[in-house]
Structures are given as structure tokens and as C-alpha cells.
Amino acid sequence: MGGGCSKRPATVSRKDFEQKLNNKNKSETSKGNSNLADNPLIGGSKYHNYKYKNTIDNENNLIIFTQLDNYGNDFFVLDEDGKGTAYSNIYKSKGIAVGYSKGYKLDVYNQDKFFVMIDGMVEIYCLIDGHGPYGNIISQLIQDHIFQVIEYFYSY
Amino acid sequence: MIKNEFEKLNEYIYKRDAIKYIDEYDAYLSGAALTLIIKKDETIFCANLGNVSAFLLSSDREHSYKYNIIGLTLDDSDFTVDALLSQNICSNKAVSYDLENANKMTNHNLKENFYNSKEPDNNIYSNFDIKEELRRIYESGGEIRKLAGEEKSRIFVKGKYFPGLINTRSIGDQIGASIGIICTPHVSKINFNDGIYYLVIATDGIINVLKAENIISIIENSDVYCNIEYLIFIIVPIESISNIIDAAKQEYKKSSYCPDMTIILRTFNKYN
Numbered sequence: 001m002g003g004g005c006s007k008r009p010a011t012v013s014r015k016d017f018e019q020k021l022n023n024k025n026k027s028e029t030s031k032g033n034s035n036l037a038d039n040p041l042i043g044g045s046k047y048h049n050y051k052y053k054n055t056i057d058n059e060n061n062l063i064i065f066t067q068l069d070n071y072g073n074d075f076f077v078l079d080e081d082g083k084g085t086a087y088s089n090i091y092k093s094k095g096i097a098v099g100y101s102k103g104y105k106l107d108v109y110n111q112d113k114f115f116v117m118i119d120g121m122v123e124i125y126c127l128i129d130g131h132g133p134y135g136n137i138i139s140q141l142i143q144d145h146i147f148q149v150i151e152y153f154y155s156y
Numbered sequence: 157m158i159k160n161e162f163e164k165l166n167e168y169i170y171k172r173d174a175i176k177y178i179d180e181y182d183a184y185l186s187g188a189a190l191t192l193i194i195k196k197d198e199t200i201f202c203a204n205l206g207n208v209s210a211f212l213l214s215s216d217r218e219h220s221y222k223y224n225i226i227g228l229t230l231d232d233s234d235f236t237v238d239a240l241l242s243q244n245i246c247s248n249k250a251v252s253y254d255l256e257n258a259n260k261m262t263n264h265n266l267k268e269n270f271y272n273s274k275e276p277d278n279n280i281y282s283n284f285d286i287k288e289e290l291r292r293i294y295e296s297g298g299e300i301r302k303l304a305g306e307e308k309s310r311i312f313v314k315g316k317y318f319p320g321l322i323n324t325r326s327i328g329d330q331i332g333a334s335i336g337i338i339c340t341p342h343v344s345k346i347n348f349n350d351g352i353y354y355l356v357i358a359t360d361g362i363i364n365v366l367k368a369e370n371i372i373s374i375i376e377n378s379d380v381y382c383n384i385e386y387l388i389f390i391i392v393p394i395e396s397i398s399n400i401i402d403a404a405k406q407e408y409k410k411s412s413y414c415p416d417m418t419i420i421l422r423t424f425n426k427y428n
Contacts, residue, residue, distance in 0.1 A: 095393065097396070099397035099401045100401075100416075101404075101405065103414040112359050112417070128208070129206070129208050134183050135188060142165065142188055
């Protein structure tokens with residue numbers, strides 16, 4: 001890690017934490033998309049096992065947060081007209097708030113996807129806006145594989 | 157370089173292993189705009205493709221709570237054809253690097269430059285060149301026009317009515333790639349100092365109806381923040397986020413259409 005990180009106590013046990021999670025998730029990943037996990041592009045990622053998981057680990061200063069389903073909502077909140085949704089996700093410990101709302105339109109799915117990761121002093125935010133008939137699938141793919149891009153910056 | 161990383165990601169999407177079950181033609185027409193922000197120590201790095209906007213609101217606590225807008229992406233609606241044509245590029249913006257149009261950039265390690273140097277290298281500093289963007293599209297066989305009844309200009313294959321994109325750069329567009337849409341991100345970097353900051357990242361659904369000034373006034377009226385020197389303070393912008401979404405929804409009430417809206421807010425100072 002860079003020099004600036006000395007401001008905070010070092011997060012020594014993060015590697016152990018990752019390893020634990022890896023072992024824990026091995027059984028889960030082997031059940032499902034085995035061909036996806038075999039892909040070097042995805043399987044090579046250090047954070048592969050955090051995919052689809054919202055993780056908050058206060059001890060190790062690690063937070064990973066994404067939208068969970070294609071509707072872009074953990075649950076629906078109907079407004080006065082009985083259409084549309086709005087729901088906010090808040091990280092109290094870090095002063096972060098994410099708000100999303102699916103529009104009133106023909107597409108069933110929310111095409112916006114986001115991704116937040118906080119690992120000690122490094123914070124990563126990604127907001128993706130899909131377009132086209134299958135924009136939701138493209139943005140989902142990017143949300144899942146943006147790790148490759150992030151790792152480039154993260155491996156210093 | 158980050159350019160290569162994005163190209164790898166783009167190629168992966170082209171392979172469509174995960175989306176073979178859908179109609180091919182529709183998949184060719186689909187793509188995505190994205191903004192990736194990395195905050196490390198006192199530096200913010202931003203890579204942007206298409207019209208997902210990011211900006212920083214900074215307030216110098218000593219004098220007033222008035223917020224300055226520092227654009228991390230090019231404009232409120234950066235990379236859209238209309239924004240480029242009008243050249244309304246934010247005057248107070250972060251140091252930016254245009255990877256595609258700066259020739260000397262190709263052999264330079266951006267990561268090294270980003271983390272090790274405080275001042276940008278004059279050789280690689282380059283403004284975003286609107287002529288270059290338009291030239292690339294016309295030379296590749298695209299054209300820009302407005303559809304009847306629409307205010308927005310869109311990019312089409314010459315003489316056809318698809319794909320109708322509004323960005324000159326995006327990821328995952330296969331038909332777009334044939335008419336000069338590239339996946340090289342626009343990159344910017346900024347160092348921050350004392351003061352209160354809001355990092356705002358929002359999709360075009362919000363930015364099209366609420367400008368940065370509107371968002372500032374909503375934030376000013378929503379959140380109460382702590383005014384104690386040298387104290388590590390944490391503000392959770394709960395009120396702001398729901399008020400911004402409500403305000404944007406209100407704007408769309410007049411029309412029958414409402415796009416998807418997503419916004420990320422992060423409050424921070426030097427210490428948190």
C-alpha cells in the first residue's frame with residue numbers, strides 16, 4: 001500500500017479474511033456457473049468471490065456494495081401513483097448514500113447498475129448506465145467484471 | 157494503461173458468452189456508459205465513458221458554506237453530441253488527460269504518473285478535442301442528425317435509423333464500434349485539501365433535469381452538518397439523496413416517460 005495509508009492503523013488481517021471467504025465460497029461457486037469461474041478473465045480476479053455479495057467488514061475496513069437484482073431494488077416501494085420505485089441504501093459509517101429509482105417505461109429492468117468498494121483508504125465507485133434493448137445485461141456484465149479494470153489500479 | 161483494460165472488458169462483452177441466449181441483433185445494439193472513480197488519500201481519479209456525470213462540490217468552511225463545482229467529467233452531459241457541439245465545457249475542471257488524442261500518451265504509464273507526480277506532465281496534457289470526435293464518426297461511416305420531434309442529436313449509421321446513440325464513447329456497442337464509437341475513457345485527476353466535499357455521481361436521468369446548481373441547493377437545504385474544527389465528522393446524506401430523486405421525479409411528472417435514475421453521494425473531508 002502507498003505511504004498515505006499510515007494515517008490509519010494497518011489492516012493486517014485482511015488477507016486472512018479474504019482467504020477465509022475464499023474457502024467458504026469455494027463450495028458455493030463450484031455448484032453454479034463453473035464455466036464462468038474457469039474463465040481466466042473472471043476467475044483470475046482477486047475479488048472474484050465477492051461477486052454478487054454485499055459485504056461489510058468493519059474490522060478490516062472492507063465494504064463491497066452492489067445492486068443485487070435486475071430490477072435494481074432490494075425491495076419495491078410504490079409511490080403515490082402506484083408506479084415506480086425509490087429506495088436508498090446508506091452506509092452510516094462512511095457518509096455514503098446511494099439512491100436509485102426505476103423509470104416508468106416499457107423496459108422491465110433497471111438499466112443502471114452501481115458498484116461501491118471501500119478497502120481501508122482506497123474507495124472505488126462505479127456507476128453504469130446501459131442503453132439499448134439489452135442494456136441491463138451489458139451493464140450487469142460490466143458490474144461483474146469491472147474488477148479487472150480496478151485491479152490495475154489496485155495492485156500498486 | 158487503463159485504455160487496454162477497458163478494451164479487454166469490451167472484447168469480453170463482444171464475445172457474449174453470458175448473453176448468447178438473447179437475440180443477437182438486439183445485443184449488437186446494446187451498450188453502456190460508465191464512470192469509474194477511485195479515491196485514494198487526497199487524490200480523486202476519474203475514468204469516464206459516456207453520459208454518467210461526476211462532479212465534486214467543495215466548500216471552504218472558513219469563509220462560507222458556498223459550494224464550488226469542480227467537474228470530474230467533461231460537462232453535465234459530457235460526450236453527448238449536443239454538449240460537444242455547443243462546447244459548453246465546465247471551466248473549473250480537473251486536470252484531464254485525453255488518452256485517444258494525445259499521441260505522446262501511448263508509451264507513458266498513466267498509473268505511475270497518477271500516483272507519483274503532483275503536477276501534470278505538459279507533454280501529455282491535452283484538452284478534449286471535439287473536432288477529433290466528430291471526424292472519427294464521420295470518417296467511420298456514421299452521421300449525426302435529429303429525429304423528428306426529438307431535441308437530442310443522435311449518432312446513426314449513414315442513411316439508417318439505428319443505433320441512435322447519444323454518446324461518442326461507450327462500452328459494449330458493437331454496431332457503434334463500426335461507426336467510430338470507442339471505449340477509451342476520458343481520464344481526470346484532482347487533489348483535494350481542507351474543507352467539506354460532496355462527491356456526486358449521477359446518471360443522465362437526473363442530470364438532464366437537475367443541474368449541479370439545483371443539486372447544491374437541495375443539499376444545502378437537506379443536510380445539517382457539524383461545524384467543529386479538526387474533528388473527524390461524518391455526515392450521512394440521507395435527506396439529500398431522497399430529495400434529489402423526488403425533485404427529479406417531479407420534473408418528469410409532466411411527461412409520460414421517466415428514465416432510470418441512480419445517484420451516489422459521498423461526503424468527506426481530509427480526515428475521513
